[in-house]
Amino acid sequence: MTGNDTAAGILGVGIIGAGPVTQAIHxxxxARLGDLFAVRHIMDADLAVAESVASRVGATHGSNVAALLADPEVDVVAICSPHQFHAEQVIAACRAGKKAVLCEKPFAMDAAEAEQISAVSKETGVPIIVGAMHTFDPGWLAAEANWGELPETAHTIRSSIVLPPNARFEDFATEVITRPATDSPDYTDPEVIRNALQGGIMGLAIHDLPLVRRFVPDFQDLEILQAHHVRPFGYVVSLRAGNRTVELRAVMSSTWKPEWTFEAISDEADLRVDFTPSYVQAGSAVARITRGGASSSHGPFGHNGYEGEWRELARLARGTAEPLSTENLINDLVFALAIAEASAAAATAEPAGAGA
Structure with a gap:
């Protein structure tokens, strides 16, 4: 960081991975947080993409992670690369002495990698945020502050998502360069169904699973009641953990109106949170809590969860916020992996008596 930047309180940002999420969301x-951040360095495996995206913000570009981490202008690192690289890149950013790290979900491939990240974060003192943006949405935070005993009393938790394909929203936000290529899947292949269902849970449901876990802290006895893949991209999963029922539903279709809701229901009260679609930059969620026949509404607020997570990253980098519990991040990951693996197994299991 330069002396002038230090005086202005501006944190230099390095971004690893310049794909659609970087371009259309981060x-x-x-750009709305110019009083806190300035993008200094953008890295992508495709040098032409890195150069084009960096030119939008006047940043250095390159195709080498080590060069970005060695850049003295980079104070905080955002890791937006393919998820199989997340663990090694988070660890490298911590060891490079950066002030804070934001990693897109999932931040590790398994619990062992997550434990290693946790150990390095503690060793180096570098705080980590995982990009489950809904946990930083001011609408959700208002719900937490006002829901009373609902986490202890709720019997049903539901996440319901209806979205058009990401490209439609990306086009609203920016001109995206090089989207990943897609193939026509063979839905007669059980492995395709398994991978699609796991991908849906780890790519979409994972945004809400940290919210679910606020109501299901103990998930050791998790039981899948039903699990189905919804074409072309979606899922219907019902599960039970203890005395709580969790319903996860998602469908992606260009003909449906976007809707993203989270609900928690008890005999005495219920919560409904309506989130805005991520790419639209349309502000915060709105939370409604109903108790004893009376309802209270919270929101909308002036920013969404993505901006919220960057604001939290600034506080962490400056030492004005308590680092998030890495144990909690590990448990969120293990919870998501358990649901993804069990759902995929249930969806592709042969019916009883098959082949007899």
Whole structure:
């Protein structure tokens, strides 16, 4: 960081991975936070993409992670690369002495990698945020502050998502360069169904699973009641953990109106949170709590969860916020992996008596 930047309180940002999420979500969010951040370095495996995206913000570009981590202008690192690289890159950023790290979900491939990240974060003192943006949404935070005993009394938790394909929203936000290629899947292949269902849980449901876990802290006895893949991209999963029922539903279709809701229901009260679609940059969620026949509404607020997570990253980098519990991040990951693996197994299991 330069002396002038230090005086202005501006944190230099390095971004690893310049794909659609960086282009359509993080750069617009950072553009609204110019009093906190300046993008200094963008890295992508495709040098042409890195150069093009960096030119939008006047940043250095490159195709080498080590060069970005060695850049003295980079104070905080955002890791937006393919998820199989997340663990090694989070660890490298911590060891490079950066002030804080934001990693897109999932931040590790398994619990062992997550434990290693946790150990390195504690060893180096570098705080980590995982990009489950809904946990930083001011609408959700208002719900937490006002829901009373609902986490102890809720019997049903539901996440319901209806979205058009990401490209539609990305086009609203920016001109995206090089989207990943997609193939026509063979839905007669059980392995395709398994991978699609796991991908849906770890790519979409994972945004809400940390919210679910606020109501299901103990998930050791998790039981899948039903699990189905919804074409072309979606899922219907019902599960039970203790005395709580959790319903996860998602469908992606260009003909449906976007809707993203989270609900928690008890005999005495219920919560409904309506989130805005991520790419639209349309502000916060709105939370409604109903108790004893009376309802209270919270929101909308002035920013969404993506901007919220960057604001929290600034506080962590400056030492004005308590680091998030890495144990909690590990448990969130283990919870998501358990649901993804059990759902995929249930969806592809042969019916009883098959082949007899």
């Amino acid at each position: 750069l617009p969010a950072l």
